[in-house]
Amino acid sequence: MKALKIIVLAKQVPDTRNVGKDAMKADGTVNRAALEAIFNPEDLNALEQALRIKDMVPGSTVTLLTMGPGRAAEVIREGMYRGADNGYLLTDRKFAGSDTLATSYAIATAVSKMEYDIVVAGRQAIDGDTAQVGPQAAEKLGIPQVTYVEEVEKVDAKGLVIKRRLDNGMERVKAPLPVLITVHSSAPDCRPRIAKNVMKFKHARTLTELQDATEDYSQMINNRPYLKINEWSVADIGADEEALGLSGSPTKVKKIENVVFKANEAMVIQANDKEIESLIVELIENHTIG
Amino acid sequence: MNNIIVYCETNGNSVAEVSLELLTKARSLSGQLKVQVEAVIIGNDLKGLEDQLYAHGASIVHKAEDSRLEFYQTLPHTSIVVEIFRKEEPQICLFGATPVGRDLAPRIASSLKCGLTADCTSLEIGDHYEKKTDTTFKDLLYQIRPAFGGNIVATIINPGTRPQLATVREGVMKREETNPVVKGKIKNWNVSEIAKKDDFVIEIIERQIEEKRVNIKGSQIIVAGGYGVGSKENFNLLFQLADVLGAEVGGTRAAVDAGYIDHDRQIGQTGVTVRPKLYIACGISGQIQHRAGMMESSMIISINTDASAPINSIADYVIVGNFSEIVPKMIKYYKKNSK
Ligand SMILES: Cc1cc2nc3c(=O)[nH]c(=O)nc-3n(C[C@H](O)[C@H](O)[C@H](O)COP(=O)(O)OP(=O)(O)OC[C@H]3O[C@@H](n4cnc5c(N)ncnc54)[C@H](O)[C@@H]3O)c2cc1C
Ligand SMILES: Nc1ncnc2c1ncn2[C@@H]1O[C@H](COP(=O)(O)O)[C@@H](O)[C@H]1O
Numbered sequence: 001m002k003a004l005k006i007i008v009l010a011k012q013v014p015d016t017r018n019v020g021k022d023a024m025k026a027d028g029t030v031n032r033a034a035l036e037a038i039f040n041p042e043d044l045n046a047l048e049q050a051l052r053i054k055d056m057v058p059g060s061t062v063t064l065l066t067m068g069p070g071r072a073a074e075v076i077r078e079g080m081y082r083g084a085d086n087g088y089l090l091t092d093r094k095f096a097g098s099d100t101l102a103t104s105y106a107i108a109t110a111v112s113k114m115e116y117d118i119v120v121a122g123r124q125a126i127d128g129d130t131a132q133v134g135p136q137a138a139e140k141l142g143i144p145q146v147t148y149v150e151e152v153e154k155v156d157a158k159g160l161v162i163k164r165r166l167d168n169g170m171e172r173v174k175a176p177l178p179v180l181i182t183v184h185s186s187a188p189d190c191r192p193r194i195a196k197n198v199m200k201f202k203h204a205r206t207l208t209e210l211q212d213a214t215e216d217y218s219q220m221i222n223n224r225p226y227l228k229i230n231e232w233s234v235a236d237i238g239a240d241e242e243a244l245g246l247s248g249s250p251t252k253v254k255k256i257e258n259v260v261f262k263a264n265e266a267m268v269i270q271a272n273d274k275e276i277e278s279l280i281v282e283l284i285e286n287h288t289i290g
Numbered sequence: 291m292n293n294i295i296v297y298c299e300t301n302g303n304s305v306a307e308v309s310l311e312l313l314t315k316a317r318s319l320s321g322q323l324k325v326q327v328e329a330v331i332i333g334n335d336l337k338g339l340e341d342q343l344y345a346h347g348a349s350i351v352h353k354a355e356d357s358r359l360e361f362y363q364t365l366p367h368t369s370i371v372v373e374i375f376r377k378e379e380p381q382i383c384l385f386g387a388t389p390v391g392r393d394l395a396p397r398i399a400s401s402l403k404c405g406l407t408a409d410c411t412s413l414e415i416g417d418h419y420e421k422k423t424d425t426t427f428k429d430l431l432y433q434i435r436p437a438f439g440g441n442i443v444a445t446i447i448n449p450g451t452r453p454q455l456a457t458v459r460e461g462v463m464k465r466e467e468t469n470p471v472v473k474g475k476i477k478n479w480n481v482s483e484i485a486k487k488d489d490f491v492i493e494i495i496e497r498q499i500e501e502k503r504v505n506i507k508g509s510q511i512i513v514a515g516g517y518g519v520g521s522k523e524n525f526n527l528l529f530q531l532a533d534v535l536g537a538e539v540g541g542t543r544a545a546v547d548a549g550y551i552d553h554d555r556q557i558g559q560t561g562v563t564v565r566p567k568l569y570i571a572c573g574i575s576g577q578i579q580h581r582a583g584m585m586e587s588s589m590i591i592s593i594n595t596d597a598s599a600p601i602n603s604i605a606d607y608v609i610v611g612n613f614s615e616i617v618p619k620m621i622k623y624y625k626k627n628s629k
Contacts, residue, residue: 016439104400128437130408132396139400144492145364147393166389169499175492250405250451254418257443266602271611277623279607288568288589289511289535290628
């Protein structure tokens, strides 16, 4: 069958799973600098599904798309080390402050500039846990969505056969192309870096990174065009500024509170027979148990 | 007009628990806003389900029935709900933060270009003053949710777009029937007129849904174990205690990840939220993400070898010691003193 063009949506996120004490500032806001920036875990599951489709249909390409600050190019390099062919970084101050609606608008606008058969997203990003960007991007692209994907089992000219993970069961569906899928954490882990690819892509850079670099990489990029990570601004994708950033985001954060639990005076019970029995008797008498 | 609409899910021949919880919450919000509560229900054969919806406060039930809608599908449900929202112009719409709600609501929000807040744990009505434009927005929906791995709680608002959309976690709102039940009315929507042929391009080939085996959410007493319980065998002790007390057994993510207990018993931010009468925490340190799912328990007993475990600060009773010695004593003295 004909080779497929696969786009993976991947986000760089602060590692909220290992939040230490210094992660919260005194004013109750998050100190992003204290948190390591990582490849969003479920986006790695998404990348793996994309690479498996590429394995199934020879000649297919996997392109990463990420929106974020300049350093999010790290996600693209990481993806290329693991087998993606190339990547696009959507970066512009005007994207800053976007909620999921504005983010999905930006992403869908960029995707529609590219050729694609399948868009693969993670189910959700661990910074917001919203799981909204995938379905919203699908709606904006006007294509169907299949969420909570555990495995793309079959690919043929008519489309995909997909196994979905649901709360207490599974569903198998057939989806035509083009389609957007969101991949669940129960899907297989991403394959590790491939040494050959690390060698090949370790100097891959965006133009902005090249400008900041002390060494002169430009010569190298001219000779080896695959080392160029594409960078797109709002103007490059022809997006409507009003629909981006804070002005394009209908949701506003009114208040943020650090989670503090009020401590109440606990009654301390000694671990001996007498005290445990009297606790049990008390609970029976006040009808908590029994 | 400008009422509150709850998107209701069904499982087989009843309305999903979370939808009834949301109707109950919508009722209290509607009292503050002086509007009514409406329900949307979509499926193949929905006969009689309206009675459950009336009993929880819906005064209008929007029904869309079609033989092709036996099982939930994103695209036709989106088209139907969007059409209903466009015609009815609700001010607030609520969905369960379930696999269905979290698949559907973002698609609808994108189509209507409206704000959507995921996974709320609390909803309130309040005003908002915007300094930049010197405007006061009256009676907004405060959508309150944990964020950043549970380390912060954010209040989100949608001042400028309607409806205000939110998905709400299962189990965080209490379900209550109205008394007396006021019978509402049904409004039928014609699916073939609304849903396009293209809405049915995804074909469901197979579905395997297991009946929920455990129902920790509904249990009045929960015996929960953490990583400190140490093994799957040791969890048997907790099952024995649960058995004599008529309780269910739950666990922390660390216990689930270690394979001590099944995933469907996980309590916390990424598990179930529970609010039992009594919560007995054995070998649980009480990290934020776990407390988020159990701190509204009426009474908490903590059994932990570490007197300074964080869970002890929200416990009513703290027993410092090894659960493997304490739990058998609890079983023994319960048997001796009950009946
Ligand atoms: C995004 C995110 C979501 C999460 N969601 C959840 C969630 O939904 N639910 C959840 O539970 N966690 C969740 N977690 C994980 C959470 O942060 C904690 O890691 C977890 O709750 C810890 O479980 P624990 O208390 O069983 O283990 P530990 O923290 O290892 O605590 C074990 C406790 O057992 C005590 N102990 C040891 N031996 C004994 C003994 N013999 N008798 C008595 N006490 C003993 C120890 O003193 C200690 O206090 C989440 C984390 C993240 C980042
Ligand atoms: N800034 C972004 N850049 C690229 N992909 C994103 C971005 N934000 C979200 N996504 C994709 O959308 C999914 C869901 O994100 P969220 O709605 O934030 O939970 C993620 O797993 C990514 O695949």
